[in-house]
Amino acid sequence: MGRKSMMGAPDQTRLRIEAMEEQRSLRRTQMKQARVDRAAEEQRNISAGNPGDVDFIGLVRRWREDHAGMARPHRHTVDTNGGSGGKNDNICVCIRKRPLNDKERKKKEHDAVTVLHPTATVHSAKLRVDGIHKYLDHNSFRFDHSFDEDSSTEQVYQYTAQPLVSYVCGGRGVRATVFAYGQTGSGKTHTMSGIQKMVADDIFSFLSDNVLEDDSCCSCDNTTISIAIFEIYGGRIQDLLNKRNRLKVLEDGRGEVVISGLEEFEASTPEDFLALIEAGQNNRTTHATEANDESSRSHSICQVLFRDSTSRRLKAKLSLVDLAGSERGSDTKSHNRQRRTESSDINTSLLALKECIRAIDGDSRHVPYRQSKLTLILKDSFTSNYARTAMIATLAPGSLSTDHTVNTLRYADRIKEKKIGDSFTPSQRRSPVRQAKSPVRKEIVEEKVDMKEHRDEIDENISDNILYEDDNNVEEEIQELTKFEEPDNVESQGPSEFDQVVQQLFDEEEQLLSLHMQSIQQNAEYITEENKLLESVQGENVDVDAYALRLAEILQHKTEMIQAVRGRLEPFRELLRKEEELSKKY
Ligand SMILES: Nc1ncnc2c1ncn2[C@@H]1O[C@H](COP(=O)(O)OP(=O)(O)OP(=O)(O)O)[C@@H](O)[C@H]1O
Structure with missing residues (x-):
């Protein structure tokens, strides 16, 4: 017995070693095969026009396979009959994802957004601290409508702006506003231009179908359609249909907001309407940004005014608002003052806008419309009892934009809070779920590629970025990591000291320019008078x-005038210095 065991022990050990070697060799063969498969998959992706990271593309694909069939058909959510509608029915919030473009493909970005109406999910690519483990962080949000990259502008229009067009055409004293919101280059102008074409056709066909029908609606025989288009850029309001003339916004004693000097032009046909829109668009302020060669840096507002043909009284108003592209602070760090203040102003006004839209359906009686020129101008879109709003948030699908995209979704989500509901139940997820700290509506799932069995190979192939999952601490580690990964966003911060200084700068600039202009005018009058005075003393x-x-x-008088201008110039210069200083901090 003792002899047998003494002889058997080395045999057992040898056998175990042989078995381990066999397993190792099998693992090596499997790994080799995995690498060959991975290279073949990468090649297939490249041929299909997706040169991005093969592993992340694979993870996204698997997530989509797991969630296939979850998209629901679109249904109208907003009451189009001009009634008051239920709570939340006055606002329709939707998102539209655009297709990945060549610029993004060239940067080897992959498509990191999945839209399964009513849900939109962003798959953020993550690496663990060791730099080799890859996983996805999924953020899902639910909206009234979510449109994927294959959805046409007609479809988007049908569920967002079209009900509002029927609403304004069919009622008196009503206000409807359509906003396009999103990161620069995400498709706001593309979507809004398409919508404008459809609005033009629908308004005129609605009016001609309703000739003489009913005085309570905007029938064609007694209604004229006028268009006014202006932009808000860096605290200034400029008329896009009248040589970019600078306009003033005033609130009169009755609380009516008036844009003094704004020109309106009558449109009698859809063609007139579109010609005016095109003229306005051509005059808009644009600059090249990282994300878009021709980025709109202004909020452009097209007002369609339904007026009584005889009295010129306003019956109804439809505002089509193409908002300036939101940019993160970090994107503007290297910019000059003009670009810096422009971005700050955009963010301030977008924050104010969110609060004002929320107030339409909220219980709050306070609508903070005075917080920005944009919201002041749109006051009646928030305060009228007959106001309806559609917000279309546009998404860029590229993997380098996921922080931005999550911010856009959060912004849209907070306008009208919806919960992740029956369309997305945790049981349908295959991975562990980590619930986000605060909102129920947000779903974060960390998904890992499990290649534990290849552990031995990792050390040999570390540079291949092989994916594996090997210990039980990963959840904690990921939670630790993601604590620091909240993207900096327009959403989570209130106006910073920098943003406040920029707003003061705009106010001060407006007052200084206005005073300077007055003084030039007065000076010109004095020069004429002085000429006459000189003539008189020479006769x-x-x-x-x-x-x-x-x-x-x-x-x-001239001395007093100069002193007054100087008095305004000094605080302005002080604010310029302050802005410069703060821009280095933020
Ligand atoms: N749904 C879409 N389908 C196809 N192409 C699109 C779509 N949306 C946008 N694009 C294209 O993407 C580019 C950027 O779009 P667009 O100019 O509308 O972005 P934007 O959000 O208005 O940007 P910015 O805020 O910088 O002005 C354009 O070339 C546009 O044609």
Whole structure:
């Protein structure tokens, strides 16, 4: 027995070693095969126009396979009959994802957004601290409508703006507003231009179908359609249909907001309507940004005014608002003052806009519309009892934009909070779920590629970025990591000190320019008067005393004027210095 065991022990050990070697060799063969498969998959992806990271593309594909069949058909959510609708029915929030473009493909980005109406999910690519483990972080949000990259603008229109067009055409005293919101280059202008074409056709066909029908609606025989288009850029309001003239926004004693000097043009046909829109679009302020060669840096507002043909009284108003592209602070760090203040102003106004739209359906009686020029101008879109709003948030699908995209979704989500409901139940997820800290509506799932069995090979192939999952601490580790991964966003921060200084700068600039203009005008009048005064003192029978007295008065006024302009210039220069200083901090 003792002899047998003494002889058997080395045999057992040898056998175990042989078995381990066999397993190792099998694992090596499997790994080799995995690498060959991975290379073949990468090649297939490249041929299909997806040169991005093969592993992340694979993870996204598997997530989509797991969630296939979860998209629901679109149904109208907004009451189009002009009634008051239920709570939340006054606002329709939807998202539209655009297809991945060549610029993103060239940067080897992959498509990181999945839209399964009513849900939109962003798959953020993550690496663990060791730099080799890859996983996805999924953020899902649910909206009234979620449109994927194959959805047409007609479909988007049908569920967002079209009900509002019927609403304004069919009622008196009503206000409807359509917003396009999103990261620069995500498709706001593309979507809004398409919508404008459909609005043009629908308004005129609605009006002609309803001729003489009913005085309570905007029937064609007694209604004229006028268009006004202006932009808000860096605190300034400029008329896009009238040589970009600078306009003033005033709130009168009754609380009515008036844009003084804004020109309106009558449109009698859809063609007139579109020609005006095109003229306005051509005058818009654009700059190249990282994400878009021709980025709109202004909020453009097209007002379609339904007026009584005789009295010119306003019956209804439809506002089509193409918002300026949101950019993160970090994207603007290297910019000059103009670009910096422009971005700050955009973010301030977008924050104010969110609060104002929320107030339409919220219980709050306070609508903070004075927080920005954009919201002040749109006051009646928030405060009228007959206001309806559609917000279309556009998404860029590229993997380098996921922080931005999550921010866009959060922004849209907070406008009208919806919960992840029956369309997305945890039981349908195959991976462990980590619930986000606060909102129920947010779903974060960490998904890992399980290649534990290849552990031995990792050390040999570390540079291949092989994926594996090997210990039980991963959940904690990921939670630790993601604590620091909240993207910086327009959403989570209130206006910073920098943003506040920028707003003061705009106010101060407006007052300084207005005073400077007044002083130039006054000066011109004095020059004319001084010329006459000089002539009078050079003739016969001159009254030198009167000349001297008037000249003294004029010089005194001029001195006071110069002092007044100087008095405004100093605080303005001080704010410029402050802005420069703060721009280095933020
Ligand atoms: N749904 C879509 N389908 C196909 N192409 C699209 C779509 N949306 C946008 N694009 C294209 O993407 C590019 C950027 O779109 P667009 O100019 O509309 O972005 P934007 O959000 O208005 O940007 P910015 O805020 O910088 O002005 C354009 O070339 C546009 O044609």
